[in-house]
Every structure is written in C-alpha cells, then in structure tokens.
Amino acid sequence: MKHTIKFNPYDVEAIEMARFAKALGHPVRIEILRFLESQACCFTGEIVEVFPLAQSTISQHLKELKEAGLIQGEVNPPKVKYCIDQVNWHKAQKLFNEFFNQMSDVSRACST
Amino acid sequence: MKHTIKFNPYDVEAIEMARFAKALGHPVRIEILRFLESQACCFTGEIVEVFPLAQSTISQHLKELKEAGLIQGEVNPPKVKYCIDQVNWHKAQKLFNEFFNQMSDVSRACST
DNA sequence: TTATATCATCGTATTTTTACGATATTAAAA
C-alpha cells in the first residue's frame, strides 16, 4: 500500500454519469432515443423497421437503454411500448449540464 | 432488400455525440476530466498518483480521451501536460445540451 | 385448441475494452 491519495473506488456521481454516458456511447442508441422522442412513445417493431439491424440486435440495444434507466418499457403482449424515462432523463440532463458547465467556469489558462 | 425506411448508416451528429459519450463511459475518465479541470492542466504523474490504477492503464485512458478529442497533451519530455480541449469540449457541451433539451420540448404523454 | 404476431432471450462468433507488467523513448541530470 503506497500512501498516496486514493479515491474511494469511484465517486457515486461519476459512476452514475458514466452509466448514462456508456448507454449513449453507440450511434444507434442515440438515434433510437431521438426516434423515441419524435414519436413520444413507440413499439419495438417501429424501431426495427427504421434501422438496418436485426430485431434481436435492436432488442439488445433497447435493453441496455432500459438498464441504464433512460427508457422504460410498458409490456402489453405481444407488444412492448417504449418511452423515455422522464425521471432518469432529467437526472442525466442535470449531471451532464453540471459536468460541462462546472468545467466552463474555471480559468483555462494552460501555462507552463 | 426490404423497402423500409433505412437510415443512411448513421447520422453524423449521432456518431459524433456517441464518440464523446463513449469516452465519458467510464468512471475513471469522468474523474480524470474533473481532476484536469480542478487543476486547469496537469501532468500524467499527478493523475496516476490519485487513482488506484497502474500508470499504463491511466495512460491508456488518457489516450482514449485524447482520441475522442476531449483533452489535448502538450509533450515536453519526459513530461506531458494535459488539458481540456476547449473547442471540442464546447462542441460536446452543445451536442449534449441540444440532445437533452430537444427531448424536453416534446409532449411526453405516454398514451395507449 | 391451435395458430399468429410481437418481442425477448439464448447460443455463438467476432471485436473491443480494460487492466497489468515489461519494455521503449527522450530530454535532462550526474
């Protein structure tokens, strides 16, 4: 054990934000969220039609978005209606906003 | 070839945003950026001291942040001074802002 | 009861990510 300043593994907010960011880390998931927004809500099938990916692949992406908390699915067999999860959405929005704005406050002189 | 509406692979903005998001998709990279901000700029060694990861691992994370455009490194052997890349930072800030705010504009009624 | 339609999940292959120790690099210090 070296006696340097160690972070208690990771900061809770950093973990939370990284989780959202990771979910946003693939173009198709960004576009799924956009599409979901433009339709307010929609079924899996509508999304599958729009993207050049297999149904199972889209379903997998939807699962990741759901697990990250960004969307929620209301199951209504045999259909599932997805929409943005408003609570977590705003949480993510706030995290990213604070993150980027906090950065902008500081003097950015990159001196020697 | 089914004649459904296909996206021309992916939207340029979606790709760009996903690239930023992916770079933000790991807690340690979030914290590195925060740390970098609190110091305005700093050397690799200062970052290595703070996190419980090997020097080579931190260097790898820095490389990813650099390749995503979020930071830049001014080499000054044997040291390298890193700071936030202001141009791309603001680009990312804008992308995320638009993304989240556009979403909030729309009516969110999740009707049947 | 037996399809059917709509999704999710499974199995699998390929690629990417994450992390480490070891080694290479390079200007300055001895």
Add this chain to the structure above:
DNA sequence: TTTTAATATCGTAAAAATACGATGATATAA
C-alpha cells in the same frame, strides 16, 4: 557518456460489447 525520471507503447489475458439467427414466451385471433 551513463543514469534517471516521466510517459507511451507493447504483449497479453480476461471481460464486455456487438451482431446475428434460432428459439422461447405470451396474449389474442382463428
């Protein structure tokens, strides 16, 4: 000239992500 100090890169192993086809699950329609 030979260290030394600070980083990057390489090699590698383990885990996770990505994509697909095939199969499973479930309420409704026939």
